[in-house]
Amino acid sequence: MNKIISKEYFSDNVVKFEVEAPLIAKSRKAGHFVMVKVGEKGERIPLTIADANVQKGTITLVVQKMGVSSTKLCALNEGDFITDMVGPLGKATHIENFGTVVCACGGVGTAPMLPIAAALKNAGNKVISVIAARTKDLIILEEQMRQYADEVIVMTDDGSYGTKGLVTNGVELVINREKVDLCITIGPAIMMKFVSLLTKKYEIPTLASLNTIMVDGTGMCGACRVSVGGKTKFVCVDGPEFDAHQVDFDEMLMRLSGYKDIERQEMEKMECASGARK
Amino acid sequence: MNFSEERAQSWRADLRSAKKAKERTDIPRVHMPELDPEYRSHTRVEEVNLGLTPEMAMLEAQRCIDCAKPTCMDGCPVSIYIPKFVKQIEIGDFLGAAKTLKETSALPAVCGRVCPQEKQCEAQCIHTKMKKEAVAIGHLERFAADFERESGNISIPEVATPNGIKIAVVGSGPAGLSFAGDMAKMGYDVTVFEALHEIGGVLKYGIPEFRLPNAIVDVEIENLRSMGVQFITNCIIGKTITIEELKEEGFRGVFVASGAGLPRFMNIKGENLVGVMSSNEYLTRVNLMDAANPESDTPVLPGKNVAVIGGGNTAMDSVRTARRLGAERAMIVYRRSEEEMPARIEEVKHAKEEGIEFMTLRNPVKYIGNEYGRVTHMVLQVMELGEPDASGRRSPVEVPGKTELLEVDEVVVSVGVSPNPLIPQSVAGLEVTKWGTVVVNNDTMQTAIPMIFAGGDIVRGGATVILAMGDGRKAAAAMDEWIKANN
Ligand SMILES: Cc1cc2nc3c(=O)[nH]c(=O)nc-3n(C[C@H](O)[C@H](O)[C@H](O)COP(=O)(O)OP(=O)(O)OC[C@H]3O[C@@H](n4cnc5c(N)ncnc54)[C@H](O)[C@@H]3O)c2cc1C
Ligand code: FES
Numbered sequence: 001m002n003k004i005i006s007k008e009y010f011s012d013n014v015v016k017f018e019v020e021a022p023l024i025a026k027s028r029k030a031g032h033f034v035m036v037k038v039g040e041k042g043e044r045i046p047l048t049i050a051d052a053n054v055q056k057g058t059i060t061l062v063v064q065k066m067g068v069s070s071t072k073l074c075a076l077n078e079g080d081f082i083t084d085m086v087g088p089l090g091k092a093t094h095i096e097n098f099g100t101v102v103c104a105c106g107g108v109g110t111a112p113m114l115p116i117a118a119a120l121k122n123a124g125n126k127v128i129s130v131i132a133a134r135t136k137d138l139i140i141l142e143e144q145m146r147q148y149a150d151e152v153i154v155m156t157d158d159g160s161y162g163t164k165g166l167v168t169n170g171v172e173l174v175i176n177r178e179k180v181d182l183c184i185t186i187g188p189a190i191m192m193k194f195v196s197l198l199t200k201k202y203e204i205p206t207l208a209s210l211n212t213i214m215v216d217g218t219g220m221c222g223a224c225r226v227s228v229g230g231k232t233k234f235v236c237v238d239g240p241e242f243d244a245h246q247v248d249f250d251e252m253l254m255r256l257s258g259y260k261d262i263e264r265q266e267m268e269k270m271e272c273a274s275g276a277r278k
Numbered sequence: 279m280n281f282s283e284e285r286a287q288s289w290r291a292d293l294r295s296a297k298k299a300k301e302r303t304d305i306p307r308v309h310m311p312e313l314d315p316e317y318r319s320h321t322r323v324e325e326v327n328l329g330l331t332p333e334m335a336m337l338e339a340q341r342c343i344d345c346a347k348p349t350c351m352d353g354c355p356v357s358i359y360i361p362k363f364v365k366q367i368e369i370g371d372f373l374g375a376a377k378t379l380k381e382t383s384a385l386p387a388v389c390g391r392v393c394p395q396e397k398q399c400e401a402q403c404i405h406t407k408m409k410k411e412a413v414a415i416g417h418l419e420r421f422a423a424d425f426e427r428e429s430g431n432i433s434i435p436e437v438a439t440p441n442g443i444k445i446a447v448v449g450s451g452p453a454g455l456s457f458a459g460d461m462a463k464m465g466y467d468v469t470v471f472e473a474l475h476e477i478g479g480v481l482k483y484g485i486p487e488f489r490l491p492n493a494i495v496d497v498e499i500e501n502l503r504s505m506g507v508q509f510i511t512n513c514i515i516g517k518t519i520t521i522e523e524l525k526e527e528g529f530r531g532v533f534v535a536s537g538a539g540l541p542r543f544m545n546i547k548g549e550n551l552v553g554v555m556s557s558n559e560y561l562t563r564v565n566l567m568d569a570a571n572p573e574s575d576t577p578v579l580p581g582k583n584v585a586v587i588g589g590g591n592t593a594m595d596s597v598r599t600a601r602r603l604g605a606e607r608a609m610i611v612y613r614r615s616e617e618e619m620p621a622r623i624e625e626v627k628h629a630k631e632e633g634i635e636f637m638t639l640r641n642p643v644k645y646i647g648n649e650y651g652r653v654t655h656m657v658l659q660v661m662e663l664g665e666p667d668a669s670g671r672r673s674p675v676e677v678p679g680k681t682e683l684l685e686v687d688e689v690v691v692s693v694g695v696s697p698n699p700l701i702p703q704s705v706a707g708l709e710v711t712k713w714g715t716v717v718v719n720n721d722t723m724q725t726a727i728p729m730i731f732a733g734g735d736i737v738r739g740g741a742t743v744i745l746a747m748g749d750g751r752k753a754a755a756a757m758d759e760w761i762k763a764n765n
Contacts, residue, residue, distance in 0.1 A: 219540055
């Protein structure tokens with residue numbers, strides 16, 4: 001049981017939680033994630049650790065309402081308890097002074113990117129963050145990102161804020177302007193696929209932080225497997241970051257959609273139930 | 279008292295002379311009452327075996343002739359004093375029988391249900407040498423343990439005066455639980471750390487409810503709690519806390535019982551299609567996460583034509599689970615013949631009664647999917663048994679050019695597990711084999727790092743509950759000695 005210390009809405013669908021977890025706060029590094037379960041019959045879902053405060057013994061999670069489990073989590077309030085939480089899991093991001101690094105984030109991907117950008121900056125890199133979303137309201141953590149990044153480029157699909165265009169347009173702009181040594185991308189799988197295709201064209205080493213389906217998150221089941229360079233890897237223990245140019249994104253997208261029908265039914269069930277209660 | 283002195287006690291001697299050996303061996307072996315196969319293949323959680331009645335158990339116990347040289351005990355990995363507990367059942371001293379079991383086995387209600395008795399104690403029973411069916415030792419073990427539990431008279435073992443020495447256990451499967459129990463008895467301050475949100479290891483996430491009800495495992499866990507053992511779930515040693523940190527916190531010994539949780543795949547084409555998964559994933563979803571329960575948030579793909587690859591207990595558990603979740607065709611695909619299957623004979627029998635199809639001498643070579651990436655077919659290579667290899671086992675060889683196409687919408691890969699790599703990766707100086715198992719001294723279960731002992735599947739690779747439990751007990755005795763010697 002982990003207590004929620006604070007809750008803040010970034011938008012209607014994106015919530016930031018500060019959660020009590022002293023041991024995880026102490027041992028986590030940029031790139032790590034936790035598995036979270038809400039309720040006795042809840043599902044175990046992976047969430048990247050966006051920040052931690054060792055003194056307070058807390059970690060920060062940023063959650064986007066997507067399916068049943070994230071919606072249940074977002075319904076919790078300050079003072080409530082998360083039933084189960086385990087971590088830190090996965091491999092930490094490898095940080096060194098690469099030179100110039102472009103962080104390409106889509107949607108809530110900005111949250112897990114934040115500690116990576118901070119660590120990269122600390123290691124002496126020039127950090128340029130491209131944060132992209134469909135529309136202005138979905139751009140999150142821009143201010144926080146500005147604390148670490150030398151430059152923040154905001155992109156929106158509809159042009160309601162920053163520059164109109166996709167994350168790839170922003171990345172390409174930087175590539176055409178200066179030498180980029182590394183690109184890191186976190187966001188929806190389809191977005192990472194296109195970032196990867198772009199940087200491959202320019203032969204820029206790229207890391208993608210993959211968000212596959214997981215069950216245990218400890219390497220026990222293989223639900224999270226992806227093909228990287230033709231070999232099967234478990235995202236929860238071998239990742240979550242991989243050489244993007246080696247990742248089979250099409251297979252990953254296909255595997256991500258495997259449970260869509262069931263998820264949709266569950267969402268409808270949940271909405272019906274909450275409707276009935278009103 | 280040694281075994282022959284015990285055997286010479288008057289109650290045993292009288293019992294032996296009360297009935298001739300011939301009369302005893304002529305009694306037919308008891309049949310375990312079971313749920314109706316048709317009914318049970320549609321019910322998710324009800325246990326298949328219903329247990330013996332006291333009358334059945336006492337009659338079955340009569341079949342044992344109380345041999346002077348009880349070879350059955352040689353077949354038992356932990357040398358349970360089998361004739362004694364069987365004879366106690368014969369005279370109706372069921373609680374006494376349970377006590378005898380507990381002298382050597384930490385989990386008799388579990389082992390009575392899941393041990394491969396036909397390869398262990400029962401294989402060595404004198405009856406088999408007379409071409410008769412062995413005494414149903416496993417059923418009797420289960421009976422005594424269940425009787426004790428249901429009677430509400432569970433004897434909580436005496437716990438020595440606390441010595442204040444902190445001991446950590448990594449993993450809460452049978453190895454960890456039995457180690458924790460023995461150490462607590464000796465007065466140690468034991469804390470069990472478990473990575474998952476549930477305690478019990480494979481007993482909870484792997485073996486299904488219809489074969490081993492969770493309630494039975496929970497009773498054992500409660501017993502340990504009442505002996506002072508502490509459990510911390512959601513804590514991964516090597517990630518959440520390191521062994522180094524445990525040492526700093528004053529833990530004097532660590533027992534690593536982290537199991538063989540890493541699923542193997544076959545690395546064939548299409549194995550990453552939607553609908554193809556490891557048995558660990560399938561069973562974890564259904565058992566640990568209760569995915570088939572409408573109340574649960576965890577989904578499980580419904581399969582109409584389900585193929586399970588493998589011939590072990592895990593494969594049987596998976597295929598029988600699939601049947602219970604509504605599969606019209608639930609199939610075992612195994613590359614050898616039925617004779618070589620490592621699964622318990624009872625599971626194979628139960629599976630067949632439940633309508634499971636056995637496609638033996640078949641090996642998958644690739645999976646085919648539809649435009650959504652969902653598996654629709656698999657290609658099977660037909661095999662035949664070749665010449666015996668060095669081990670004397672006839673190994674399967676391909677029949678050239680002979681393949682079959684099978685329609686499937688779900689495939690569960692159950693071709694074995696590898697040791698959990700978390701601990702070996704996170705502890706410098708631990709000696710590990712090329713298979714990833716932790717190297718220990720076989721007599722003491724001590725690793726290359728003196729304060730760390732290890733046992734169960736992390737040492738053996740995928741093995742059995744009884745061996746894991748035996749390792750836990752052996753390690754406890756040895757660690758106690760080591761701590762005393764190094765005080
Ligand atoms: C489906 C299935 C059916 C089986 N059927 C039978 C059967 O009928 N008969 C039989 O004898 N055997 C059977 N077995 C095998 C038997 O279950 C195992 O041999 C036995 O459970 C091994 O016990 P263990 O204590 O070594 O490990 P496990 O039971 O695997 O327990 C290990 C525990 O450690 C935890 N852990 C791992 N790493 C860490 C860490 N770093 N920190 C904290 N916790 C950690 C894991 O989460 C797990 O809970 C079966 C196995 C399976 C999977
Ligand atoms: S989530 Fe189970 S192995 Fe990665």
